[in-house]
Amino acid sequence: MRSILKKMRIILLGPPGVGKGTLADSLSKKLNATKISTGDIFRDAAQQGTELGKKAKEFMGKGLLVPDEIVIGIVKERLKKEDCKKGFILDGFPRTMAQAEALDKAAKIDIVLNLKSRDNIIVERVSSRRVCTKCQAGYNIISLKSKKEGICDKCHGKLIQREDDKPETVKKRLETYKKETKPLIKYYEEKKLLRNLNAEQLIEKVFQEAIKASS
Ligand SMILES: [Zn+2]
DSSP: OHHHHSOEEEEEEOOTTSSHHHHHHHHHHHHTOEEEEHHHHHHHHHHHTOHHHHHHHHHHHTTOOOOHHHHHHHHHHHHTSGGGTTEEEEESOOOSHHHHHHHHHHOOOOEEEEEEOOHHHHHHHHHTEEEETTTOOEEETTTBOOSSTTBOTTTOOBEEOOGGGSHHHHHHHHHHHHHHHHHHHHHHHHTTOEEEEETTSOHHHHHHHHHHHHO
16 A cells, blocks of 8 residues: 555646546545645645745735745745645645746655546536535535525525636636646656546546546
8 A cells, every 4th residue: 555655746737617626535535635725825824824834825815816936935835834844735735836936846746637627517516516505604505405495404694606606707717727737737747746536526536547647
Protein backbone atom coordinates (compact mmCIF):
# COMPACT_ATOMS: atom_id res chain seq x y z
CA MET A 1 0.00 0.00 0.00
CA ARG A 2 2.62 2.45 -1.12
CA SER A 3 0.11 5.18 -1.96
CA ILE A 4 -1.00 5.49 1.65
CA LEU A 5 2.47 5.74 3.11
CA LYS A 6 4.02 7.96 0.48
CA LYS A 7 3.89 11.64 1.20
CA MET A 8 1.88 13.31 -1.55
CA ARG A 9 1.80 16.96 -2.54
CA ILE A 10 -1.24 17.44 -4.74
CA ILE A 11 -2.92 20.29 -6.58
CA LEU A 12 -6.61 19.93 -7.40
CA LEU A 13 -7.81 21.80 -10.47
CA GLY A 14 -11.39 21.91 -11.64
CA PRO A 15 -14.25 24.31 -12.33
CA PRO A 16 -16.63 25.53 -9.63
CA GLY A 17 -19.30 22.93 -8.88
CA VAL A 18 -17.28 19.95 -10.12
CA GLY A 19 -16.87 18.44 -6.64
CA LYS A 20 -13.31 19.52 -5.75
CA GLY A 21 -14.08 20.10 -2.08
CA THR A 22 -15.59 16.66 -1.54
CA LEU A 23 -12.71 14.96 -3.34
CA ALA A 24 -10.16 16.99 -1.37
CA ASP A 25 -11.78 15.82 1.89
CA SER A 26 -11.71 12.13 0.94
CA LEU A 27 -8.17 12.31 -0.42
CA SER A 28 -6.85 14.08 2.63
CA LYS A 29 -8.21 11.28 4.85
CA LYS A 30 -7.00 8.46 2.62
CA LEU A 31 -3.52 9.87 2.02
CA ASN A 32 -3.17 11.41 5.47
CA ALA A 33 -2.35 14.73 3.83
CA THR A 34 -3.39 18.20 4.97
CA LYS A 35 -6.16 19.81 2.97
CA ILE A 36 -5.46 23.44 2.20
CA SER A 37 -8.36 25.34 0.76
CA THR A 38 -7.62 28.98 0.03
CA GLY A 39 -11.00 30.07 1.36
CA ASP A 40 -10.21 28.51 4.75
CA ILE A 41 -6.67 29.80 5.08
CA PHE A 42 -7.75 33.34 4.15
CA ARG A 43 -10.33 33.23 6.91
CA ASP A 44 -7.75 31.83 9.38
CA ALA A 45 -5.11 34.41 8.47
CA ALA A 46 -7.63 37.23 8.89
CA GLN A 47 -8.79 35.85 12.24
CA GLN A 48 -5.25 35.38 13.54
CA GLY A 49 -4.52 38.94 12.45
CA THR A 50 -1.27 38.19 10.59
CA GLU A 51 0.09 41.05 8.46
CA LEU A 52 -0.91 39.31 5.23
CA GLY A 53 -4.24 38.30 6.71
CA LYS A 54 -5.03 41.92 7.55
CA LYS A 55 -4.11 43.04 4.04
CA ALA A 56 -6.22 40.31 2.44
CA LYS A 57 -9.17 41.28 4.63
CA GLU A 58 -8.91 44.89 3.43
CA PHE A 59 -9.27 43.83 -0.19
CA MET A 60 -12.05 41.37 0.49
CA GLY A 61 -13.92 43.95 2.58
CA LYS A 62 -13.96 46.27 -0.44
CA GLY A 63 -15.18 43.43 -2.62
CA LEU A 64 -11.89 43.41 -4.53
CA LEU A 65 -9.81 40.44 -5.66
CA VAL A 66 -6.86 39.81 -3.35
CA PRO A 67 -3.65 40.51 -5.34
CA ASP A 68 -1.37 37.60 -6.26
CA GLU A 69 1.50 38.63 -3.99
CA ILE A 70 -0.75 38.52 -0.92
CA VAL A 71 -2.38 35.23 -1.90
CA ILE A 72 1.04 33.72 -2.54
CA GLY A 73 2.37 35.02 0.78
CA ILE A 74 -0.52 33.49 2.71
CA VAL A 75 -0.22 30.11 1.00
CA LYS A 76 3.56 30.07 1.55
CA GLU A 77 3.08 30.79 5.27
CA ARG A 78 0.56 27.96 5.45
CA LEU A 79 2.85 25.48 3.67
CA LYS A 80 5.58 26.10 6.25
CA LYS A 81 3.44 24.72 9.05
CA GLU A 82 4.27 21.35 10.58
CA ASP A 83 1.13 19.55 9.34
CA CYS A 84 2.17 20.08 5.69
CA LYS A 85 5.30 17.95 6.12
CA LYS A 86 3.19 14.79 5.76
CA GLY A 87 1.87 15.99 2.39
CA PHE A 88 -0.89 18.38 1.33
CA ILE A 89 -3.77 18.88 -1.07
CA LEU A 90 -4.21 22.35 -2.50
CA ASP A 91 -7.79 23.26 -3.36
CA GLY A 92 -8.32 26.62 -5.03
CA PHE A 93 -4.65 27.45 -5.55
CA PRO A 94 -2.90 28.22 -7.87
CA ARG A 95 -5.38 30.24 -9.94
CA THR A 96 -2.94 32.25 -12.03
CA MET A 97 0.43 31.67 -13.70
CA ALA A 98 2.14 34.02 -11.23
CA GLN A 99 0.79 31.88 -8.40
CA ALA A 100 1.91 28.65 -10.08
CA GLU A 101 5.43 29.95 -10.61
CA ALA A 102 5.67 31.19 -7.04
CA LEU A 103 4.45 27.83 -5.77
CA ASP A 104 7.17 26.08 -7.77
CA LYS A 105 9.78 28.01 -5.81
CA ALA A 106 8.11 27.29 -2.48
CA ALA A 107 7.27 23.58 -2.72
CA LYS A 108 7.68 20.45 -4.77
CA ILE A 109 4.46 19.18 -6.34
CA ASP A 110 4.00 15.49 -7.10
CA ILE A 111 0.81 15.55 -9.11
CA VAL A 112 -1.91 17.85 -10.45
CA LEU A 113 -5.36 16.27 -10.62
CA ASN A 114 -7.56 17.97 -13.18
CA LEU A 115 -11.27 17.31 -12.63
CA LYS A 116 -13.10 17.41 -15.93
CA SER A 117 -16.80 17.59 -16.67
CA ARG A 118 -18.93 18.90 -19.49
CA ASP A 119 -20.43 22.35 -18.82
CA ASN A 120 -24.05 21.23 -19.14
CA ILE A 121 -23.52 18.55 -16.50
CA ILE A 122 -22.10 21.09 -14.04
CA VAL A 123 -24.85 23.60 -14.77
CA GLU A 124 -27.46 20.92 -14.12
CA ARG A 125 -25.76 19.73 -10.94
CA VAL A 126 -25.31 23.19 -9.45
CA SER A 127 -28.67 24.59 -10.48
CA SER A 128 -30.48 21.72 -8.76
CA ARG A 129 -29.13 22.87 -5.39
CA ARG A 130 -31.53 24.47 -2.92
CA VAL A 131 -30.88 26.10 0.42
CA CYS A 132 -33.12 26.81 3.40
CA THR A 133 -33.74 30.53 3.97
CA LYS A 134 -33.98 29.96 7.73
CA CYS A 135 -31.36 27.38 8.78
CA GLN A 136 -29.15 27.29 5.63
CA ALA A 137 -29.50 23.49 5.29
CA GLY A 138 -28.59 22.30 1.79
CA TYR A 139 -30.80 20.22 -0.50
CA ASN A 140 -30.78 19.04 -4.11
CA ILE A 141 -33.94 18.57 -6.16
CA ILE A 142 -32.38 15.52 -7.85
CA SER A 143 -30.19 13.78 -5.29
CA LEU A 144 -31.22 15.17 -1.91
CA LYS A 145 -34.90 16.08 -1.99
CA SER A 146 -36.78 17.50 0.97
CA LYS A 147 -39.81 15.49 2.10
CA LYS A 148 -42.14 18.30 1.07
CA GLU A 149 -41.25 20.21 -2.09
CA GLY A 150 -39.78 23.64 -1.37
CA ILE A 151 -39.92 23.20 2.43
CA CYS A 152 -37.02 22.43 4.80
CA ASP A 153 -37.27 19.09 6.64
CA LYS A 154 -35.50 20.47 9.70
CA CYS A 155 -37.17 23.83 10.33
CA HIS A 156 -39.99 24.10 7.76
CA GLY A 157 -38.29 27.16 6.27
CA LYS A 158 -38.65 28.03 2.60
CA LEU A 159 -36.10 26.52 0.20
CA ILE A 160 -34.64 28.76 -2.48
CA GLN A 161 -32.04 28.68 -5.24
CA ARG A 162 -29.06 30.90 -4.42
CA GLU A 163 -28.11 33.60 -6.93
CA ASP A 164 -24.73 31.86 -7.40
CA ASP A 165 -26.44 28.60 -8.34
CA LYS A 166 -28.62 29.99 -11.12
CA PRO A 167 -27.76 28.59 -14.57
CA GLU A 168 -26.72 31.97 -16.06
CA THR A 169 -24.37 32.66 -13.13
CA VAL A 170 -22.87 29.17 -13.24
CA LYS A 171 -22.23 29.51 -16.99
CA LYS A 172 -20.46 32.84 -16.44
CA ARG A 173 -18.28 31.40 -13.69
CA LEU A 174 -17.36 28.46 -15.91
CA GLU A 175 -16.24 30.80 -18.69
CA THR A 176 -14.08 32.81 -16.27
CA TYR A 177 -12.58 29.63 -14.87
CA LYS A 178 -11.64 28.33 -18.32
CA LYS A 179 -9.97 31.57 -19.33
CA GLU A 180 -8.07 31.71 -16.04
CA THR A 181 -6.82 28.14 -15.90
CA LYS A 182 -6.08 27.35 -19.55
CA PRO A 183 -2.42 28.44 -19.20
CA LEU A 184 -2.12 26.51 -15.91
CA ILE A 185 -3.28 23.29 -17.50
CA LYS A 186 -0.74 23.69 -20.28
CA TYR A 187 1.96 24.55 -17.74
CA TYR A 188 1.43 21.36 -15.70
CA GLU A 189 0.98 19.28 -18.82
CA GLU A 190 4.42 20.32 -20.00
CA LYS A 191 5.85 19.43 -16.61
CA LYS A 192 4.19 16.01 -16.99
CA LEU A 193 2.35 16.44 -13.70
CA LEU A 194 -1.20 16.67 -15.03
CA ARG A 195 -3.67 13.76 -14.68
CA ASN A 196 -7.17 14.21 -16.06
CA LEU A 197 -10.03 12.72 -14.06
CA ASN A 198 -13.55 12.18 -15.32
CA ALA A 199 -15.63 14.02 -12.69
CA GLU A 200 -18.94 13.05 -14.27
CA GLN A 201 -18.81 9.67 -12.55
CA LEU A 202 -20.03 8.95 -9.05
CA ILE A 203 -17.78 10.49 -6.44
CA GLU A 204 -16.54 7.04 -5.25
CA LYS A 205 -15.34 6.31 -8.76
CA VAL A 206 -13.63 9.71 -9.09
CA PHE A 207 -11.97 9.06 -5.74
CA GLN A 208 -10.65 5.66 -6.88
CA GLU A 209 -9.24 7.21 -10.05
CA ALA A 210 -7.61 9.93 -8.01
CA ILE A 211 -6.00 7.40 -5.67
CA LYS A 212 -4.72 5.41 -8.62
CA ALA A 213 -3.28 8.52 -10.23
CA SER A 214 -1.59 9.54 -6.96
CA SER A 215 0.16 6.25 -6.30
ZN1 LIG B 1 -34.28 24.88 7.45
